[in-house]
Amino acid sequence: MSKKEHILIIGAGLCGSMLALRMAQRGYKVSLYEGRPDLRTTNISAGRSINLALSDRGLRAINMVGITDKVLPYCIPMYGRLMHDIQGNTFVSNYSGREGEYINSMSRGTLNALLLTEAEKHVNVNIHFNKKCTGVDIEKNVAKFKCYTSKEKLEISADVIFGADGAGSALRKSYYLEKKFLFSHSQNFLTHGYKELEIPADNNGKHRISKDHLHIWPRGQYMLIALPNLDGSFTVTLFLSYEEGEYNFNNLTTIEKVTEFFESQFPDALALIPDLKNEFFNNPTGALGTVKCYPWYYEGKTMLIGDAAHAIVPFYGQGMNASFEDIIVFDEVLEQHEGDWKATFKAYQEARKKDTDAIADLAIDNYYEMRDHVANPFFKEKRKLEMELEKAFPDTYFSKYSMVTFNEDINYAKAMKIGRAQDKALLNLIADKEIDTSRDIKTILDQVQKETNDILEEDKIAGLK
Numbered sequence: 001m002s003k004k005e006h007i008l009i010i011g012a013g014l015c016g017s018m019l020a021l022r023m024a025q026r027g028y029k030v031s032l033y034e035g036r037p038d039l040r041t042t043n044i045s046a047g048r049s050i051n052l053a054l055s056d057r058g059l060r061a062i063n064m065v066g067i068t069d070k071v072l073p074y075c076i077p078m079y080g081r082l083m084h085d086i087q088g089n090t091f092v093s094n095y096s097g098r099e100g101e102y103i104n105s106m107s108r109g110t111l112n113a114l115l116l117t118e119a120e121k122h123v124n125v126n127i128h129f130n131k132k133c134t135g136v137d138i139e140k141n142v143a144k145f146k147c148y149t150s151k152e153k154l155e156i157s158a159d160v161i162f163g164a165d166g167a168g169s170a171l172r173k174s175y176y177l178e179k180k181f182l183f184s185h186s187q188n189f190l191t192h193g194y195k196e197l198e199i200p201a202d203n204n205g206k207h208r209i210s211k212d213h214l215h216i217w218p219r220g221q222y223m224l225i226a227l228p229n230l231d232g233s234f235t236v237t238l239f240l241s242y243e244e245g246e247y248n249f250n251n252l253t254t255i256e257k258v259t260e261f262f263e264s265q266f267p268d269a270l271a272l273i274p275d276l277k278n279e280f281f282n283n284p285t286g287a288l289g290t291v292k293c294y295p296w297y298y299e300g301k302t303m304l305i306g307d308a309a310h311a312i313v314p315f316y317g318q319g320m321n322a323s324f325e326d327i328i329v330f331d332e333v334l335e336q337h338e339g340d341w342k343a344t345f346k347a348y349q350e351a352r353k354k355d356t357d358a359i360a361d362l363a364i365d366n367y368y369e370m371r372d373h374v375a376n377p378f379f380k381e382k383r384k385l386e387m388e389l390e391k392a393f394p395d396t397y398f399s400k401y402s403m404v405t406f407n408e409d410i411n412y413a414k415a416m417k418i419g420r421a422q423d424k425a426l427l428n429l430i431a432d433k434e435i436d437t438s439r440d441i442k443t444i445l446d447q448v449q450k451e452t453n454d455i456l457e458e459d460k461i462a463g464l465k
């Protein structure tokens with residue numbers, strides 16, 4: 001089969017624009033259709049996930065498409081979490097005990113713009129903005145669009161159509177509406193939503209709090225986090241229930257109530273957010289959910305990728321990283337099966353599905369960890385020990401967080417299995433006071449490894465994967 005096949009990609013977000021770039025590099029004719037205007041010429045991000053944590057899996061994909069040197073100047077390294085308690089005391093919990101392991105705060109808009117510009121450099125790529133996909137005829141392989149500028153309806157056919165159109169994917173909707181095959185799907189929303197606020201730069205354009213950390217104000221039922229931006233500001237995200245608890249999005253309806261909430265729960269943050277009223281009442285409240293579905297493809301014609309196939313909650317900072325990693329896995333599989341799309345899609349799904357299911361579950365685990373457990377004394381002790389183990393045994397010991405975030409050679413499913421057992425082992429040993437920190441660190445490593453292996457063995461006997 002010729003490499004000149006026409007590939008249509010719905011959605012020019014992070015995943016769609018990187019996929020377009022990669023497929024163009026492979027010589028395909030690519031049409032990229034995006035519902036929104038061109039973000040390089042219009043400001044469309046206000047109040048919606050302005051910055052993201054970019055880590056090793058995402059960086060590996062960026063490296064594959066050859067734009068690392070263009071992306072790195074926009075990255076702000078964050079070496080750990082900086083926790084703020086209710087009294088305003090802070091403590092740091094590093095992400096890793098190894099040197100050189102950190103995550104990066106990066107502007108979503110800048111990264112998306114870079115990818116679009118790189119894709120557009122290829123003559124075989126055409127990008128169409130303001131074209132919203134309204135559905136796909138999955139039998140005929142025709143995608144239907146509504147043009148926001150001309151108001152026209154368009155029908156575009158292609159050899160292969162990818163749905164990279166995010167959590168509300170039009171292609172995914174067509175899969176279940178057309179009922180051509182057995183399509184399983186679930187969408188589970190959290191009871192919490194999110195709202196973005198801002199800590200502006202100081203008068204010298206500098207960051208008011210450490211830019212080397214991801215800040216967390218954990219409060220059990222809700223939390224605030226902040227990631228640094230290059231202009232000296234921080235994007236702050238409040239995660240809060242829609243309707244449960246004393247304070248929730250539904251009852252925070254006046255500035256007095258919002259101020260009372262921040263004064264009592266986040267007093268140090270309140271002092272840093274001068275425009276709270278305007279931002280709280282004008283920025284949208286976003287929903288958070290997990291999408292799982294199966295299969296991801298229909299025949300050798302259409303396929304879901306990125307959030308369209310597996311949207312996850314943002315608490316592991318892995319949604320974009322996983323979507324970028326999708327493209328690495330897809331590229332490897334395409335290399336083996338090029339010319340046979342059905343075989344490619346099947347092999348890709350087999351290689352990838354267990355891992356995206358795992359990161360979805362890990363992201364939910366981290367939701368509880370970040371808003372609650374990070375302040376728990378056992379949890380703090382566990383993280384301290386993990387840092388010491390990683391420092392002493394950089395080639396042997398990897399915490400769950402390290403496996404997920406810094407070890408792209410360990411897939412998510414394996415990281416989840418070993419990481420969960422290891423967490424349980426450490427917490428058991430700490431709670432049972434079986435770890436004597438005055439003993440040499442090698443003895444502690446042996447203890448943790450033995451307990452972890454015992455748990456993994458028990459899980460195997462119990463039939464847990």
Ligand SMILES: Cc1cc2nc3c(=O)[nH]c(=O)nc-3n(C[C@H](O)[C@H](O)[C@H](O)COP(=O)(O)OP(=O)(O)OC[C@H]3O[C@@H](n4cnc5c(N)ncnc54)[C@H](O)[C@@H]3O)c2cc1C
Binds near residue numbers: 033164168322
């Ligand atoms: C609050 C928040 C914080 C996050 N933080 C992180 C983080 O720190 N690290 C991380 O790795 N991930 C993070 N994520 C997840 C990350 O945003 C997503 O996983 C990532 O954006 C997925 O990329 P995508 O291209 O698949 O989908 P999207 O980014 O959603 O892009 C989909 C694109 O398709 C377009 N589109 C949608 N419908 C249509 C249609 N019908 N027709 C045409 N175009 C359409 C959209 O306009 C959009 O441009 C976060 C998410 C949220 C909500």
